[in-house]
Amino acid sequence: MHIPDGILSPTILAAGAVVSVVVLAKSVQESKKNLEQTAVPIMGVMAAFIFAAQMVNFPLLGAAASGHLIGGALAAYLFGFWPTTLIMTTVVTIQAVVFQDGGISVLGVNILNMAIIAPLAASVVYKLLRNSKVPVSVMVFIAGWVSVVVTAAFAAIQLGASHVVSYQLALQTLILWHAIIGIGEGLITGAVVPFARRSSFFLGGREERIR
Amino acid sequence: MKKRIFLWITVSLFIAGAVSLLASEHPDGYEKAGEQLGFIERATSYLHSPLPDYAIPGVDSWVSSSLAGIIGVALTFVIFLLLGKLAGKRR
Numbered sequence: 001m002h003i004p005d006g007i008l009s010p011t012i013l014a015a016g017a018v019v020s021v022v023v024l025a026k027s028v029q030e031s032k033k034n035l036e037q038t039a040v041p042i043m044g045v046m047a048a049f050i051f052a053a054q055m056v057n058f059p060l061l062g063a064a065a066s067g068h069l070i071g072g073a074l075a076a077y078l079f080g081f082w083p084t085t086l087i088m089t090t091v092v093t094i095q096a097v098v099f100q101d102g103g104i105s106v107l108g109v110n111i112l113n114m115a116i117i118a119p120l121a122a123s124v125v126y127k128l129l130r131n132s133k134v135p136v137s138v139m140v141f142i143a144g145w146v147s148v149v150v151t152a153a154f155a156a157i158q159l160g161a162s163h164v165v166s167y168q169l170a171l172q173t174l175i176l177w178h179a180i181i182g183i184g185e186g187l188i189t190g191a192v193v194p195f196a197r198r199s200s201f202f203l204g205g206r207e208e209r210i211r
Numbered sequence: 212m213k214k215r216i217f218l219w220i221t222v223s224l225f226i227a228g229a230v231s232l233l234a235s236e237h238p239d240g241y242e243k244a245g246e247q248l249g250f251i252e253r254a255t256s257y258l259h260s261p262l263p264d265y266a267i268p269g270v271d272s273w274v275s276s277s278l279a280g281i282i283g284v285a286l287t288f289v290i291f292l293l294l295g296k297l298a299g300k301r302r
Contacts, residue, residue: 001241006255031298040295042212045219048288052227055265055280059235065243066235086298090291099283100260155241165248173247177240199215 001070001151001178002095003110005103009162016158017108023116024089030082039083042201046075047087049192051094058184060177067181070151072118073125073144074189078201081123088115109158113151121150137190144186145179152178220288227280231265232273 008016050071057066071091075084089111095101102110125143134142156174160167196202238246245251262268265279 001239003241004251004254005257006253007245007250028298031295032300035295035299037296037299040292040299041216043295044288044291045216045223047291048284049219049223049226051287052223052231052280052284055227055231055234055283057234057237057239059237060240063243064237065240066237067240068234086294087291090294091287094283094287094290096260097258098260098262098286099265099279100256100258100263101265103254103256104258152240159250164250164253169248170244173244174240177244181240199219200212201215201219 001110001114001148001155002092002102003106003113003155003158005105007103007162007164008106008109008158009164012158012162013105013109016106016110016112020089020108020111020116024085024111027082027085027089031086035083039079043075043079043083043087046078046196046201047090050075050087051091053188053192054091054095060180063180065177067177067184069185069188070114070118070148072114072151073122073140073147073185074192074196076119076122076147077126077140077143077189077193078196081119084119085115088119091115113154113158117154118147118151122147136193140193141186141190144189145182148178148182148185149175220284223284223288224281227284228277231280232277 050069053069053071057068059066072084072088075087079087092102092110092114093107096104096107096110122143125146126139129139129142152174153171156170157167159165159170242251262279262282266275267278
């Protein structure tokens with residue numbers, strides 16, 4: 001899901017960067033008000049964990065393709081949307097600058113997709129299912145899957161708007177692959193959440209808190 | 212809490228330093244779609260990163276990507292601590 005340099009149009013790159021800067025400014029404002037210093041190491045650990053997990057591409061059975069975790073649904077479940085944007089932005093920026101994973105000119109768009117859209121989509125799922133009878137494991141699986149597919153749809157729209165390929169082809173192809181990859185995202189998110197709960201890795205340490 | 216944080220960092224270092232060596236080499240979903248739709252050939256790189264593609268230049272063997280992963284985990288943790296300190300509430 002890391003978009004390289006040279007593919008999207010300058011207009012889309014600029015638009016992505018502007019939206020990301022505006023949202024991140026709001027994220028910083030939110031954390032100035034709400035982010036306790038005691039929560040910072042816990043979030044840092046989760047950032048490091050997500051960086052590590054993103055390195056492990058899992059094969060898509062029967063296809064010469066792979067996928068890897070984004071982690072937006074995982075962090076959003078534990079910390080809520082605004083803190084998650086900071087975690088994911090740290091990961092995506094280090095990947096682009098230090099490891100050449102995701103283009104530097106695309107950094108704004110990659111942040112928009114993986115650090116903002118993915119956790120936002122997951123947070124919407126959490127909001128919708130919070131008061132339902134759906135078990136946590138099922139809810140985080142759904143949130144993981146939805147976050148990947150919605151992010152893929154945005155990536156496809158960015159390709160279409162850049163006149164790289166038609167919207168229809170981009171949407172079909174990207175959503176198809178990521179509907180499969182999303183299963184991996186859902187399963188990993190569902191597997192990690194119980195361990196994070198056991199470690200009380202929630203913002204403010206309050207169990208069952210979903211913001 | 213210190214103990215738990217240490218444990219999660221250890222697990223993360225293990226994933227990035229060892230489990231990542233088993234990662235699939237196949238293109239990811241975006242690259243795969245790019246192959247099918249013919250746009251991935253346009254991909255380029257405007258920045259020369261110090262550890263391109265999670266490898267240490269000049270070191271070839273599994274040590275290269277293992278070390279790169281370990282550096283990445285440590286760097287991510289430290290940079291987030293600094294960011295959190297700056298962006299979080301004042302004590």
